[in-house]
Amino acid sequence: MALYGLGATLRDARTGMWAAVLWITLPSVAFSSLIVSTDVPLLACWAVAVLALRQTLDRRDGGRAAWAWAAAAGVAIGLGLLAKYAMAYALAGLALHLALAPGDRWILRDRRGLLIAALALAILAPNLAWNAANQFATVGHLGDNANLRGELFNLDHAVEFIGQQAGVFGPLPFLVLAWRAVAWVRGRASPAERFLLAFALPPLLAVTVQAFLSRANANWAVTAYPTAAVLVALWLTEPGRARGWRLWTVGPHLAAGLVFLFVVAAWPAITPPLVSKGLGRLAGWQTMAQQIRPILDRHLTTPVLMSDRMTMAALLYYLRDRIAEGQPAPGDARMATWMWDWNNAPENHYELADAYDGSQGDPVLLITDWPDPLPILEKFADADSIAALSVTSFGRTRRLTIWRLTGYRGH
DSSP: OHHHHHHHHHHHHHHHHHHHHHTTTTTHHHHHTTSTTHHHHHHHHHHHHHHHHHHHTTTTTTOOOHHHHHHHHHHHHHHHHOOOOOOOOHHHHHHHHHHGGGGGGGGSSSHHHHHHHHHHHHHHHHHHHHHHHTTTHHHHHHHHHHHTTTTOOHHHHHHHHHHHHHHHOOOOHHHHHHHHHHHHHTTTTOHHHHHHHHHHHHHHHHHHHHHHHHHOOOOGGGGHHHHHHHHHHHHTSSOOOHHHHHHHHHHHHHHHHHHHHHHHHHHHHHHHHHHHHHHTTTHHHHHHHHHHHHHHHOTTTOOEEEESHHHHHHHHHHHTEHHHHHHHTEEEESSEEEETTTTTTOOOOOHHHHHHOOTTTTSSEEEEEOOHHHHHHOOOOOOOEEEEEEEEEEEEEEEEEEEEEEEEEOO
16 A cells, blocks of 8 residues: 555556556565564555655655655654664665755754654664663664675675565566666656655665675565566556556566465475475475474473574474473473574574573583584583484485583583
8 A cells, every 4th residue: 555655646646556456466475464573564664654755755844744755754764773783874865866856855953853753763773772772682683684794795685685585576577677676777767766666776876886796685675676566567668668667567476476475375385496395495394393302301300401592492392392492481391492602792682581501400412413512512511412303305315413501611
């Protein structure tokens, strides 16, 4: 609905309708609708924020509606930042637009601009205060995701990321986005297109650089595509544009979405190879948990120590009747579960809330996916190997080792 409103604001209701249809038929939106992800509230806030900003900029003369739209922009930006810090790309997009559109710079001197900033900061303030009191833990988590400590400058990663973006947004819409970006550089884009590109290009370019430096997930640039969908809708609804372009843009997406729906409904009776490969990273944990369960049953009073967040998250789910995050409540018979913080600097939720420091119990059962857990083992006086487990699922083998550790010596 927000993208419909943005398309209608920039041209007419027909453009808004095609923007909404293009968005809701994207295969990536179909996939995103299946999972609990911070991208969903992020994208909702992003679309509302860009619509509200455009409405505010179009109401320079003021009025009650102008103040309402400014307030909506501030609230949307603030809530979007709480959903995911990628909302900050919207601020970069606004800055880029104002740098290239002198007619809209009045907002920098107007009280409505101050209202937008004040509301966004007020909503974000509790998050900033929490970070200040917790060693800026989420900043450390962002650095962990960026992975700039490894091998740098990977052209193949950047090329792969760009190819993934064509899959996220669809090949034809992605080509239209690239073409209109070139037109903008050459000074041939309309004011509406320049406004949309100012918000679409910063996340796409920034994450492409990140992919070149290290690595990037396909969804990290997803904020590029709400405004890009409206951009493509502008192109599709230009006077004289053949109807076939609209059908060839939306039709394949709708067909892919229906195929995806069929695969999900028929899973696991039908397992296409590409889908199986994509699920390989997530699969196998339930089988692994079944192998671990009898080992836990033999050590009912021993706390559990994990070495990475993926293992801890998966096993807390599949063994939720046997282990609890941190210390269980009184009367809860489950085993306590703690996280090994290798550098005493929390980089994820478990390292922050459930870091092991020796006071939680000794001995402990270490469950680790580290190929060589010596850096952990040497912090204890004795280390006895209990089991080496492996599960192969969809061509991917997952390995865990389990150790009984006693005599914690400290980090």
